[in-house]
Amino acid sequence: MYKPQDLRGRLDAALEQVDTLRDHLQERDSERRALEQKIQEVRRESEEAKKALEENIRDSNRYRSSLEVISRYSLMIHHHYSFSAFRFQPVAKKDQLCVLFHVF
Secondary structure, three states: OOHHHHHHHHHHHHHHHHHHHHHHHHHHHHHHHHHHHHHHHHHHOOOOOOOOHHHHHHHHHHHHHHHHHHHHHHHHHEEEEEEEEOOOEEEEEEEEEEEEEOOO
């Protein structure tokens, strides 16, 4: 059978181990909370980056569309003037206005 002082020694050792485990648990909980905050921060940053990327893609698509419209318009104008026989161009010559014909 155990003597009371043996039981007391075992109880003290067990209580000390409980305190040590409690301290470790509190440390791990603090680390877990810090990591959860970091995860939330990274998620917010990721969401902001995703929104910025989507906005940049929309801008790029708008610019591409505008460029296509301008290119088509430019080709249309070039095509129109390349088939025009003559074009009037006013030219100032010694205080009088002359009109020259240019063939394209």
